[in-house]
Amino acid sequence: MAQTKTDKKKTAKNGKKSSTKAAKQALDRAEKAVRKARKAVARSSKKLRARAEKLAQETQKLSTNHAQAIRHSVTPTRTKDTENPVPPPTIAPRPRVAVLKPRPARATKPSTPTLAELRTQAKTQKITGYYRMNKPALLAALTPPPA
Known part of the structure; x- marks a missing residue:
């Protein structure tokens, strides 16, 4: 309605x-x-x-x-020598010196080539997908198969 x-x-x-x-x-x-x-x-x-x-x-x-x-x-201890008293030690600021850790001497040439060297070799040999490969895969791809 x-x-x-x-x-x-x-x-x-x-x-x-x-x-x-x-x-x-x-x-x-x-x-x-x-x-x-x-x-x-x-x-x-x-x-x-x-x-x-x-x-x-x-x-x-x-x-x-x-x-x-x-x-x-800082207070000095009593000394028997009264003529030459020891002055109290002063707190000197520590000098800011960078401490460099000695690096071990590098060998002349490592026994295996580096990843970058392997990639350049793979690039010159025109191996596809060389950039995604890891070091063992690149070594396997670069070594010729045994005949």
Whole structure:
């Protein structure tokens, strides 16, 4: 059966009401989620602040221990020679020097040719697919078959 004009107006109003109601519900859910997230952030930041404080205290202890160790290592020991006291050792900065490892001397010519040499030989002999071959395959392709 066909709807009259008044029926159409009523359904349009109900549709608007239901969509505004749904929007309000969605907004309420979003606000609730935001509040929950803010609480979680506050909790985690409290934990992080406590951990940072603990690390700061440990760092302070370590720095005092380090300072004491330096004082103990730098203070001169008592010597019997009072006329010529030994000056306390000074901590000099280490020079920056690159340490090069000695390389072993290379033999004049290796017993087997290198992969690059094998490829150039295969190229001169016009072997197809030589570039995809590995060293043993190239050696096998370059050596003539026994007669």
